Amino acid sequence: MRTTVSMSNSKAMDAVRARRRRVMGQTAGLGVVHIVLIVGAIFMVLPFIWMLLTSFKDQSEVFTYTFQLLPSRINLDGYREVWNKIPFARMYVNSFIVAISVTLCQLVTSALAGYAFARLDFPGRDVVFMIYLSAMMIPHQATVIPSFLLVRKLNMVDRYSSLILPFAAGPFGAFMLRQFFMSMPRSLEEAAIIDGCSRFGVLRSVVLPLCKPAMVTLGLFQFMFSWNSFMWPLIVTNKMSMRTLQVGLALLRAEISTEWPMLMAATVMATIPILVAFLAAQRQFIESIAFTGLKY
């Protein structure tokens, strides 16, 4: 206070001017920030818009030298014809069956494993957990050959089991749910145990209802992961009727390399479930992916 009073008049004016300059600089800075962000956003979204616009064009419109961004009219031929070109409907169903099964299996196995690692007392728990967790650094691509040989030996090629079983459990989900379980107070569970509830009963009726957000986050992550996976389904399926959407798309691209409206229509349809889920639950999606960056 004293220093303000003793400050000379001109000094105070200088300070005011400096602050005004800073505020103005900030406003100008904010404009620059928005311009940078908008340019970035256009770069990020443009491929999606281009995909959508192309899917509505007709074949001749795509191959004109005079570039036009918008289709002259909404043409849905691509959306109609792709179903005859490849068993698109069947692939759609396959992708849904596989992704939903993987997600449900993951939720069950991750909840069980996560609970065991978080709450149950057994010898070597922390060692087992560390080993399981360190498996995350083994790249899928390095194990793909013996995994395929195993699947073939078990007669699982071209079966849903080959697409589901290898991803029915995993360290990521167990780790994620363990973290959530550990952050919960033990008191509720203890009360239920004293009431004579078994551990599985506690998990099902006390712990899991409190973990819905975590389960939703994990479920979305696994669904996305399974829906988008490509290399493994490519390897373990041969019959067209057992292919998933991603494999179907890649094969369609190889087969009809220039029919862009149809290809874009197929891509739009294959992407829509994930984009809709993402737009509906952005926070959970972003959270689940941020979780992969957690330091452990």
Next chain:
Amino acid sequence: MNTCRARLHSEERKTALIALLPSLVVFALFTVYPIIYSLYLSFFDCSLLGGARTFVGLGNYAKMFGSADFKVSMANTVKYAIGTVPIGATLSMLAAVLLNQKIRGRGFYRVAYFMPVVTSMVAVAIVWTWMFDPYYGLFNALLERIGIDGPAWLADPRWSLPAVIILGIWKNLGYNMVIFLAGLQDVPAEYYESADIDGAGAWHKFRYVTMPLMRGSIGFVLIMSTIKSFQVFGQVYVMTGGGPMNSTMVLVYYIYRQAFEFYRSGYASAVAWFLFAVILVLTMFQKKLLKAEN
């Protein structure tokens, strides 16, 4: 009393075993067994289709390091990493710093930047193939407007890898941004306030406050992106098939072709183990970095 506790204990062990069983079975079948078995296979000359196996010792590894195609794939993978990692990290850091302020439309920007992360690589690779079309694609149409005669992109051996790199940067930017945003949240606001009092400009604040405190996140993003660069497959499969003239042949695609197109499962396993070793070293490096951090 004691027997009661002992019984409770054994009960708990049994529960734990049942709870862990499904996860451990999948883990044993599809991670532990394959990684060991692929090491075993790498010492044999054998076919994916079956038939006789001949022990060749380190022969496959020797063949690998002598193979021109392997060297090209390794070089391309390293080039891909060099092309995507620093630029990708810089751009996503920029986006994160800009979005870490109270500005309008923050939610919109976040969704826009994150959209490529949730979409499948196959789908976006098809879209980008179309955008890179030399005659009718979006890029060359836009370049033409500003008087540039665009390259043939995926059809030109000099431009095919850069095109794949551009897609890689675009696809991962949102992921890195989210990691950086989480890191930025941990930087105490008081640090910036005291920097403000010292009259520090935006760059100074970034360089001397943000950067040092974000070392952990930056290290994570750099190493994770490098690991991801070594696993590139989908975009190469869809966009180029490794061509033209091997210009986009990368390590995982090379493994895939050796194993599932030429059926050389022994040789491909050796390359797969090499890939595993590279990723192991990178992960160890990251762990060490994290330890130093703490």
